[in-house]
Amino acid sequence: MEKETAIFTRELTRIFERGGEKIRALDNVNIEVPEGIIYGLLGPNGAGKTTLIRILATLLLPSSGFAYVGGYDVVREPDKVRSVINLVSGGERAGYGILTVKENLWFYSQLYGLGIREGWEKIEQLAELLDMKDFLNVRLNRISTGMAQKYSLARGLLNDPDILFLDEPTLGLDVGAARAIRKIIKAWVHQNQNKTILLTTHYMAEAEELCDLISIIHEGRIIATGSPTELKHRVSKEVIYKIEVKNISEEDMGGLKKEEAGIVGLSTSYDAYSNVLSIRLVMDTSDVSHIIRYIEKLNGRIISISKVEPTLEDVFLKLVGVGLSEY
Amino acid sequence: MDVENYLRKIYAIMWFSWQELSNWTKPHIFIAYLMVRPIFGLLLYAYIYIAFAVTSGLVDPQRAFYLITGIAFYNFIGNGIYGVVWIIHEEREHYNILKYTYISFPKLRDYLLARSIVYYIIGIGLSIVVLLIGLPLVGYNPLLLKPNVPLLIFIFLIGFVWSAFLSIVMSGSSLFSSEFGPLISEAFGGLLFLLGNVLFPITSLPEWLQPAAYALPMMDWMELARFSINPAYPIDPVNTTIILVIKTLVYVIIGIGFFALADKLARDRGLLETSLYH
Structure with missing residues (x-):
């Protein structure tokens, strides 16, 4: 049976005006999300991910274009959209602090029209699923x-x-808590075949682990869409290197002439504790001699050079030129 | 519409409002917290009346009745409008739940009205307490009162309707400001106190201000409230009721229209989640 479309947008644009300046937060975004999948929207902070979710969740109107959620128009039929959606934002504690977790949940269960007993039962079920029984009260x-x-x-x-x-x-969570949340998300979708999740993240590994379909969003535009495998296939012709260097800074790498060296994308991360700079390179050649000469010229000491398997980070590097961590 | 389901939602909202209002402390402290402001307000005005009576030698039971009933019944309106107008600020700034409320309840306007019910109920209690303490203070025997209970019920119901929908206008305005939500509720309450036939008749106001006072349902409501506990109070109850009902209808329509517009504009500007994170 062919799957229905859960989320559909056409030429969706949102412009904010701040201090007389027009900021295009979303720029002609077209997405089509079939029901029953986890769809990931991957991009750096400020890319437009949250703006898109706000529009789809009927919290914000688009400047132009169309968006349908569950077959309903988010502008003309917001009440119908709200009847089929829910929203969870990371890194916040939304609720009345003096009420218990259980009481806060019961309040929302009633707003959603569950019966009084049905509400308590639903909370018990969710507490089981989410392993919340210890702190429900x-x-x-x-x-x-x-x-x-x-x-x-x-x-x-x-x-x-x-x-x-x-x-x-999983924003702001430690590794263990983030893993638990990811496990719950996966379990929920697997238990409910027709449910759809739209997930935004700037964690590549999270998108790769959870999502069936991913769109990479950058400066309000969708720049690539596909399954994690399809997206990684986009860098199948390139060679990915990871180089670890000492005695060289991230700024030093800015002087490297990327085109001459055959670099498609470059990202760096510095570990102050070990004084090691990790450089990730997406290259259209396997020849790194130009880069090695450049590092040696700056008196950098190369610790290791290795060819690595492509990740979504490399797809982003290739498409945008810099890594997510640069934002 | 499933009425039972809707009423259950209203009950849950009222429960939440009550919890939010009261469960931060012990019951006796909460009651003291509720009473302090109205009682001290009453004492202030009662003292002014007594001091004036002592120094001038003029004792006027009718004026005393007018003053105390105005202060007492204002508690119902003042408490209620605070309940409606404050909620946007509270849920957006303090608890970060406005966006979740917005997507989980059909109409934000109706949610605000439901949230305010508890404030109005508390307002009824405060009105009665202030009345019972205030009248003897100024030498007016409360046993002279002849409360018309059906009329009192009508007064509180229609008072809820007009003041809640008028407050909805203010609440809609507060969607546009993260900072001035509390100021809007305080200022609006003060305006109604000034223009609402509370301490003095509207005719005492400067002429240029009187049209604004006449445009509000507060003056008619306050006169009818006085009449509801004292049938000798000199008004035309039928005429006053008709005017009050007409004004109430007008404010209901204004409230619905204005809030729908404010809601749309807030959604257009992305203000439902705007927070200063005080």
Whole structure:
């Protein structure tokens, strides 16, 4: 059976005016998300991910273009859109702090029209799914960041939405808590075949692990869409190198003439503790001699050079020229 | 529409409002917190009246009744409008839940009205307490009152309707400002206190201000409220009721129209999530 389209946008544009200046947060965005998948919107901070989610969740009107969620127009039929969606934002603790987690959830269960007993039962089910039983009766202002994110996720699942928007769901979480949240997201989609998730993230590994389909968004534009494998295939002709260097700074690498060296994309990250600069290169040649000469000229000491398997980071590097960490 | 489902939502919203309002402390401290402001307000005005009566030798029970009933019934309106107008600021700034409320309840306007009900109910209690304490303070025997209970119920119901929808206009305005939400609710309450037949008749106001006072339902409501507990109060109740109902309808229509526009503009400008993170 052919899958229905859960989310559809055409030429969706949003312009903000700040201090007389017009900022194009979304620029002719076209996406088509089939139901029953986790769709990832990957991009750096300020790329337009949250703006898109706000429009799709009926919190913001577009400047032009169209957006349909669950078959409903977000501008003309916001009430119908709201009946099939829910939204979870990462890094926030939205709720009344003096009420317990359970009480906050019960309040929302009632707003969503669940019966009084049905609401309590749903909360028990979600507590089981999200492993929340230990802190269900704790006040919201006394729980940890990871617990708060589980609470937010539970709130987002209360109405059993057909389409769930997750805006940076693991933002600010430690590795363990982020892993737990990702596991829950995967479990929920696998248990509910027709449910769709639109997830925004700037974590490449998260997008790669969770998403069936990914769009890379940069400066308000969708610059690539495909499955993680399809996207990585875009750098199949390039060679990816990881070079570790000492005694050289990130700024020093700015002087490298990329075209001469055959560099398509370059990103750096500096570890102050070990004084090691990690350089990731997407190259259209396997010859790195030009780069080695450049590093040696700056008295840099090369620790290691290795060819690595492409990741979504390299796709972004190739498409934009710099890594996500540069933003 | 599923009425039972809708009423359950209203109940949950009222429960939330009550929890938000009261569960930060012990019941006796909460009651003291509720009473302090109205009681001290009453004492201030009662003292002014008594001091004037003592120094001038003029004791006027009718004026005393007018003053105390104005202060008492204002509690219902003042508490209620604060309940409506403050919520946008509170949910957006303090709890970051406005956007979630917005997408989980059909109409933000109706949500605000439901949230305010508890404030109005508390307002009824405060009105009665202030009345019972205030009248003896100024030498007016409360046993002289002849409350018309059906009329009182009508007064509180119609008072809720006009003041809540008038407050909805202010609440819609507060969508556009993260900073001035509390100021809007305070200033609006003060304006109604000034123009609403509370401490003095509207005819005492400067002529240029009187049209604004006549345009508000507050003056008619306050007169009818006085009449509802004292049938000797000199007004034409039928005429006053008709005017009050007409003004109420006008403000309901204005409230619905204005808030729909404010809601659309706020969504257009992305203000539902705007927060200064105070």
